[in-house]
Amino acid sequence: MPSMLTDVFRAHPISLSHQTHDLTSLRQLPDSFTWTHEDDLLFSAASNDQNTLPVIDLSDHAAAAAIGRACMSWGAFQVTNHGVPLSLLDDIESLTVSLFRLPAHRKMRAARPVDGVSGYGVARIASFFHKQMWSEGFTVTGSARDHFRKLWPLHHLKYCIYSYPFNSDVIKEYEEHMQKLATKLMWLVLSSLGVTEADIKWAGPNSDFNGAQAAIQLNHYPVCPEPDRAMGLAAHTDSTLLTVLYQNITAGLQVFKDGVGWLTVSPIPGSLVVNIGDLLHILSNGRLPSVLHRVRVNKNRSRFSVAYLWGPQSDVQISPIWKLVSPVEPPLYRPVTWKEYLRTKATHFNNALSVIRAHQQE
Numbered sequence: 001m002p003s004m005l006t007d008v009f010r011a012h013p014i015s016l017s018h019q020t021h022d023l024t025s026l027r028q029l030p031d032s033f034t035w036t037h038e039d040d041l042l043f044s045a046a047s048n049d050q051n052t053l054p055v056i057d058l059s060d061h062a063a064a065a066a067i068g069r070a071c072m073s074w075g076a077f078q079v080t081n082h083g084v085p086l087s088l089l090d091d092i093e094s095l096t097v098s099l100f101r102l103p104a105h106r107k108m109r110a111a112r113p114v115d116g117v118s119g120y121g122v123a124r125i126a127s128f129f130h131k132q133m134w135s136e137g138f139t140v141t142g143s144a145r146d147h148f149r150k151l152w153p154l155h156h157l158k159y160c161i162y163s164y165p166f167n168s169d170v171i172k173e174y175e176e177h178m179q180k181l182a183t184k185l186m187w188l189v190l191s192s193l194g195v196t197e198a199d200i201k202w203a204g205p206n207s208d209f210n211g212a213q214a215a216i217q218l219n220h221y222p223v224c225p226e227p228d229r230a231m232g233l234a235a236h237t238d239s240t241l242l243t244v245l246y247q248n249i250t251a252g253l254q255v256f257k258d259g260v261g262w263l264t265v266s267p268i269p270g271s272l273v274v275n276i277g278d279l280l281h282i283l284s285n286g287r288l289p290s291v292l293h294r295v296r297v298n299k300n301r302s303r304f305s306v307a308y309l310w311g312p313q314s315d316v317q318i319s320p321i322w323k324l325v326s327p328v329e330p331p332l333y334r335p336v337t338w339k340e341y342l343r344t345k346a347t348h349f350n351n352a353l354s355v356i357r358a359h360q361q362e
């Protein structure tokens with residue numbers, strides 16, 4: 001498990017008021033879960049605009065150009081024919097559903113420790129809000145084995161000696177596929193900016209980013225008695241290079257588009273949602289937006305998602321790529337490591353990018 005992530009989250013112990021509740025047992029929305037515009041300046045309803053997030057077929061020869069356009073205007077897109085076996089997506093979904101269906105006291109056995117990042121708990125961004133979010137999460141960094149042993153003391157082998165493929169651990173398989181896909185997407189995005197493998201030394205001799213680091217975030221948004229007043233996951237950008245998200249067929253994820261507002265990302269079975277994170281925004285010298293996104297909940301269907309949060313090795317200095325900098329386009333950001341950026345985010349949340357902004361000479 002990357003110790004850097006542990007360091008960062010140590011700064012934000014979960015306060016008593018943000019402990020997990022068994023949301024499925026609540027028949028009414030308690031005050032502490034009722035959001036208004038005052039709790040989140042971005043708490044506005046979704047737009048009626050017909051704009052939709054681009055859907056890109058990764059097997060299409062025109063995929064690279066389409067990804068470039070989508071990243072410029074949205075900072076996100078959906079991808080089909082991505083090469084991740086659909087059976088693996090089914091497997092990770094079943095695992096996620098089984099995990100969150102466990103009784104609360106069982107999930108608490110694998111609770112995220114106050115000084116840790118891995119395990120069961122409220123949304124990672126909960127400490128920035130007074131109101132509670134209508135969701136529960138489970139973060140995995142490194143091996144999931146110890147967690148699963150606590151959750152399923154007798155049956156955890158079911159998930160370790162899993163049927164997909166060659167009887168190995170489903171989380172591990174998922175991580176391996178995601179890492180390959182994230183690397184491929186990263187190069188497609190970079191090449192749309194005219195950046196080649198030779199331009200990024202820290203990508204290593206195999207251009208695989210030297211096994212960059214990642215966390216897997218499982219999310220559950222239970223059915224909610226008053227969805228219009230609740231918030232599943234408040235508006236945020238991801239502190240990643242990029243994030244690859246699998247969502248089940250229940251809608252809820254929304255992205256913010258300038259000039260339009262909040263738009264729901266319609267789930268397409270078997271597809272994955274990709275979004276640019278803050279670090280890729282920095283690398284692109286501000287050309288690619290790290291998209292603001294959130295999750296709304298609903299009355300009839302629970303929602304599950306699996307986010308693959310992908311970032312660089314912890315000691316790599318991330319700064320605007322030299323090819324994207326010129327006398328007329330000076331670097332917008334100073335160099336920052338992922339570790340430092342996560343710390344900044346843990347203190348400044350959605351203002352973290354402005355803290356990293358380079359001071360421009362007058």
Ligand code: OGA
Pocket residue numbers: 217219233238245247252253293294295305306307
């Ligand atoms: C996240 C996230 C969206 C979702 O975990 O960072 O944005 O649909 N999740 O759960």
Ligand code: NI
Pocket residue numbers: 236237238243293
């Ligand atoms: Ni996110």
